[in-house]
Structures are given as C-alpha cells and as structure tokens.
Amino acid sequence: MIELTVNGAAQRVDADEDMPLLWVLRDLLGLTGTKYGCGEALCGACTVHIDGHTVRSCVTPIRRAAGRAVTTIEGLSKAGDHPLQRAWVELGVPQCGFCQAGQIMTAAALLAENPKPTDAEIDHSLAGNLCRCGTYLRIRAAVRKVAGT
Amino acid sequence: MATGALRAPAQFAAIAEPTARSQAMFIEASRVLTHARCVNCHPPDDTPRQGDTHAPHDPPVLRGTEDRGIPALGCATCHQDRNAELARVPGAPDWHLAPRSMVWLGKSPAQICAQLKDRSRNGDRTLAQIQHHIATDRLVGWGWEPGADRAPAPGTQAQLGELVQAWIDTGAACPTEEVKR
Numbered sequence: 001m002i003e004l005t006v007n008g009a010a011q012r013v014d015a016d017e018d019m020p021l022l023w024v025l026r027d028l029l030g031l032t033g034t035k036y037g038c039g040e041a042l043c044g045a046c047t048v049h050i051d052g053h054t055v056r057s058c059v060t061p062i063r064r065a066a067g068r069a070v071t072t073i074e075g076l077s078k079a080g081d082h083p084l085q086r087a088w089v090e091l092g093v094p095q096c097g098f099c100q101a102g103q104i105m106t107a108a109a110l111l112a113e114n115p116k117p118t119d120a121e122i123d124h125s126l127a128g129n130l131c132r133c134g135t136y137l138r139i140r141a142a143v144r145k146v147a148g149t
Numbered sequence: 150m151a152t153g154a155l156r157a158p159a160q161f162a163a164i165a166e167p168t169a170r171s172q173a174m175f176i177e178a179s180r181v182l183t184h185a186r187c188v189n190c191h192p193p194d195d196t197p198r199q200g201d202t203h204a205p206h207d208p209p210v211l212r213g214t215e216d217r218g219i220p221a222l223g224c225a226t227c228h229q230d231r232n233a234e235l236a237r238v239p240g241a242p243d244w245h246l247a248p249r250s251m252v253w254l255g256k257s258p259a260q261i262c263a264q265l266k267d268r269s270r271n272g273d274r275t276l277a278q279i280q281h282h283i284a285t286d287r288l289v290g291w292g293w294e295p296g297a298d299r300a301p302a303p304g305t306q307a308q309l310g311e312l313v314q315a316w317i318d319t320g321a322a323c324p325t326e327e328v329k330r
Contacts, residue, residue, distance in 0.1 A: 040236040041227035042208060054226045059236045061229065106221045113220035125221040128208040 004065045006031070007075025015062050022046045022057035024065075025072055033073040033101050037130075044129030047102035048072045054109045073101035076108060084108055087142040095133035103129050107143045116147050155180065155304025158315035171319035178312045179258035179324075184302040186292040190246050191253035197246055201300065203254060216246040232296030239299070241291035248272065262323035276317045284310025 001012045013028050025031045037045030041056040048057045049071040076082045084104050094100045110125040122143050156177050164170040189198035195212035196205050213219040228244035250270040264270045292302040
C-alpha cells in the first residue's frame, strides 16, 4: 500500500510502485479530470502537482508521490472557481478542452512561483503543453488576466 | 579493441614519457567526454540537446537560474530518478544541465581538459574531486545506462574513473589541439 495525499485527502492505494501516477488518479481514485495524451511526457495533458511542482503524471511512478501532496485539476479549487478557471471561462479559452486541465495546472504552478510573468515567460513555461486546437493566444491572455498584466 | 570499449591505463605503459602518456590517456577519456550522452547536457546555451545529432530538446525547455529548468517546466517535471523505459524518458537522480561554465558540446579534448583543470570553470573542484565526481556521480553514470535505444558512452564509469585517476597521477597534462582522434 502506498500512502499519499490527493487534493487534501489522505489516500492509501494498492498499486505497484512503478504504476504511473496518472493511472492511480484515474483508475484507482476516479479522478478523471487529468487526461492521458501521449504517455511520453511530450504533450502535458496529464500535468498535476506534487508538493506544488508540476509533474507529467503519465511517466511519474506512484512511488515518487508516496508521502507527498498531489493536486489535480479537481483539487485546484473546491468549487472550480480558481482565478485561472474563472479566467478560462470568461475568455472562452477551451475548444475541445482535452488539454486544458494540463494547461491550467501548469499555469497555476507558474503563477505560484512567478505572479507577474511576461509573455515570454508564459510561453516558455507552457511550451511543453500542447493544444491541438491552437488556443495558445487565449491561454496566454487568460494567464495575463489572472496576473493582472 | 572492441567497439565501445575504453582502453585501460596499463595499455598506455608503452609511452615512456609521463606527459605524453598523460595526454594520451586524456584523449582516450575524451571519447567519453565528447560522447553525445555527455555533451548533450553540457550545451553552450540554455537548451539541452537530444540524440546522437545533438538536436534541441523536444519539448522546448530552458536551463533556468539553477540549471534545473524554469517555473512550471523543470527538468523534474518529466525526468524521474531512473529511466522510464516504456515512455523512453531518460532519468537519473537530480537530472539537470551542467552549469554554463562547463560547456563541452562542440569543444575539443584540449579545451575540455583546460576547463576541467580551471577551478573558475569546474565548480571550484580539485582534480581529486573531479575524479570522484566522474567516477561516482549517478547522473554521470547515466551515460553508460541511458536506456531505450540510446548508445551508451564507451567503457564503464569505473573504467573512466581509473583512466582519469591515471591521467591525474601522470601530471594531468592536457593534449594539444594538434592531436587528432
């Protein structure tokens, strides 16, 4: 059994230590907001936080999360009203939406560390999060809206 | 000598003059120090490289202030403490770029040698500390166990450690630029 905290709640999961965190979240804990994209850490759709830092959950073994705090899109705010989530709605950022949980989790980690990022800093930090719909300009605008820049 | 092997210090015994022997052993060591598994993380800029052609890292990432990436896109966002074989993502403890002062990509063995001995560019290490780092550091050791279909560096980490120790013991002489490999 592996013990960890997920979105503020203590969890004990019966999983092989090499099982990707993504499958623990989706299949064992029913948290399906985090998406499977490429499975190779190349697209960013599966991004979650461990102790506030981004990880690609598709390639992160659950042993890395043992005893630590995992935050998923479901835990970013209790009511889905995190400033980024509100900005995403207000600016109509998503199209198909598949990548957006990863985009928002990456943006949240960026703003936690750098509350007033420049356009270049936003682009660089989100460069590993792909959007097939090409919503990059709206993503950047939403991040800037929250940053107040 | 088998492909991928590294000559042992004893194989340089025929070179009687210590400085020449030291230079020859560094040239041999530089087969590792200039290998893609090593130089890809010793770039001259802020972009790690990938593969045997030193292609820019994909997805695009940056060095950051601590050589471990930038906010929300750190090396550890994707790289684990060991290789992720199914995903082909390489990994080792504390995955990070070498500091800016330690550029190896595109450098000659003579230039790398001079840099290794320069405490202003080698992390303020003594030669003994350099040897210890090369011989025991687990991130350095990844070069011989790169996973997936990546070609490992020549020899083994232990053999390189022996070669570097022998180079130090013979005066740590740097090769000249005229020496061809």
